[in-house]
Structure formats: structure tokens, C-alpha cells
Amino acid sequence: MDDKQLSQSELIKMVFARLLIVIPLLLAMFFLPAGTFAYWEAWLYLTVLLIPMVLVLIYLLRNDPALLARRMRMREKEASQKLIVKLGSLYYLLIFLIPGFDKRFGWSNVPVVVVIVADVLVLLGYGMFFLVLRENRYASRIIEVEQGQEVISSGPYAIVRHPMYLGVSLMYILSPLALGSYWATIPSLLIIPLLVARIRNEESVLGRELKGYKEYMQKTTYRLIPGIW
Template sequence: MDRPMPSPRMVLFAVLGTVVYLGPAVLGWGGFGAFFAHPARIALVAVTVVLTVASLFSGGNISPGEREDRGNRWVLAVFTVLGLLGAYVPAWTDRTELWTLDGDTMRWIGVVIFALGGVLRLWPVFVLGRLFSGLVAIQPGHRLVTDGIYGVIRNPSYLGLMIGALGWALAFRSAIGVVLALLNLLPLVARIRAEERLLADQFGAEYEAYRGRTWRLVPGVC
């Protein structure tokens, strides 16, 4: 699948998104000097930057395509609020030692989980390329992808999002951050249901058969 080079607009969007996400964390930890005083937090930023750069070459987009469920856009606002809280609060609780978990071991476990979640989040985007949109939409030439990781679970990128959010919270040893990460499940389930309705309407029996032999999010669970 041909993948266009990232446009200046995409690069700007990615840079601003990264700054908006990392900025509250730096603020929560009391500034650049305090934040970057620990190697685990440096590693967390490095992983974030690498994932952001990789995402520019995935082929994904935020196009409404040929058909979009606009009624689901509220989910994006909820994700934004939870994302900003999830960026700031864990860093703040880490600095103030409020409801923290374990010590440095937990930080590094969190960094690893965050990285694994980020890879799982991006892997399906690379598989789908231009068919992947940040909106609930049918793209031109849309087809069902049912092999590889999609042969097991239907929403691997969303599983990666949850794992990444959990890893971020653990990298700051934050019990409150874990709760905020889990709250993402509420808009996520709404998003998944909207996508599945749209795909079922678009592909009919083909999608129903696919849904009958795969898991929605976690193999063996749901």
C-alpha cells in the first residue's frame, strides 16, 4: 500500500499534539528541570517522540471520507479532556507523593507498558493505511481487513490506547492516573459501538460473519 509522505500540516499537527500532551506532564512535575531529572521520564518522552514520528508515516488520516457518523464526534472531546487530565494529574501526584505505587521499578514497568501500548496503537494504523481515520468514517475504496492481528481482535488500536494510557500512569506511579486511564473505556466503548454499526451497515453479512469469529477488544474476554 502506497503511503504518502507526511504533509507540513500533518507534521505541525503531530508536533502540537505532542507538546500539548507532554506540556501538562512537565508542568505537573514542576518544570523542565524537575521533570527531566529522572531517566525514566526522559525515556517516556523519548518513546513519545519516536511514536509520534512513526505515526507520520503510517498513512492514517482524520478524513470524514465518503460517509461519517458525525454523532460520535463528542467522543473526541471526552478523549481530549481525559488525555489532558491523564497527562497532568499522574505527574503531579508523583511529585507530591499522593497515592503513589511502589518506586523506580514501577516507573520503568510503566515506560515499557507505555511503549508496548504505543506500538499496538500504531501497528493497525500501518496495516490499514489510508483506510484508518481518526473519525468514525467509511473511506473511499473501503474494504474489510480480516487477517493478521485483525483476524483475532477487531479493535487492536483501541486496546493499544488503553495499554498505553495505563503505562503512562504507572510511569508516574500514579494510582489516580490508573483510574483516569480506565475511564477511557467509557468513551471507547461508545466509539467502538458506533464504528461497528457503521461497518455492519456498510458490509452487511460479511461484517457480521467477521464479528462472529473475532473478539471486540481482548481475546478470551470481550
């Protein structure tokens, strides 16, 4: 369904439907492998993850429902992106499943201070994600160029070309430590080459279809990390 056809009530129903899937799924992925609810790292992580998520959803419903509708789209148009999404989904699944088994069998002994710092950085990553949503109302979940879309070069986009990916990568790479697992960092690091491939493909699409994007790439030289890449 096109986002222009979605009424406020329809969008709210979609949001609640997604939450009714996501929240029980997260609970199952954390606590079933752990075999216990006495898993404080998971409870803290869920708090850090879900409270900002709900606040951002409320903000978008009130201030930019069209952007929220774009964020609901899941189907990629590019064949290469479909493969990247499938592999990424597998890695995300491992990131959230391994820590529970780690908790059950005591594979890792992550210090409390490391867990807390990781949660703070996850929250920081979500904050960066929110700043991007405020700056770019065309920040769709999938790679596409819409009619009337313009190049955004202000705010975080003046520093790097893909600030949303920077925030999201910070969240996912630090999530294993926030959940008290060293072993889950393996699939989290495997996300990096997928992210690089996605960025390169996205820039190819935007450079071809979005007017002014090639000039923006020349002006803002770093893709993800200032001074590095």
C-alpha cells in the same frame, strides 16, 4: 481537505504543524504542574512516546501517505462519537496533567520497576498500533466507510475485531504509572466505558455500510480481548 488532494509537501507541513503543537503541549502539561524539570519519569515517557511516533510518521510518509492523511482527520460524523471524543479528550488531559501535580506534592510513590514496566507496556501498545496501520490502510482516526474500502480479517484482525483500540487502550491505561502517578489511573480507567461505547457504535456503522463486515463479526467473535470480550 480530501486526502487525495494532499501533495507530499502539504502532508509534511501538516505533520510538522501537528508536532509543533503536540510536543510543546506535552512538555507544558508534564513540567508546569510538576514545577521542575527534575521529573525523570516524564522524560522517559516522552522518549518512549515520541521516538516511535516520529518513526511511524516517517514510515507512513514514505509508504502510505494516503493513510497518514486519513489519520489527520479529526472531525467525527456521528453525533454520539462527537460526545465520546469530547469526554475522551477531557480524560486524556487529566491523565497528563495529574502526574505533574502528583510529582510536585508527592501523592504517589510508584516503584521504579513499576514505572519501567509500564513504559515497556506503553511501547508494546504503540507497536500493536503500528501493526494495525501496516495491515489496514483504511484505519482512519474517525469512524467512516470510504469508497472501495474492504473488510480486513488478516494479521491482528484475525484475533480481535479492534486491535488498534487494544493497543491504544494499553498505552493510555498504563501511562499514569509510567508517569509515576497512581491518582491519574482514575481518569485512565474512565476511558474504558467510552471505548466500549465507541466500539459498539463503530460496529453498528460498519455493519450497516461496509460490505462483508457482519460476516467478519461472526467469524472473529472477540472485539478487544481474546477470550474475554
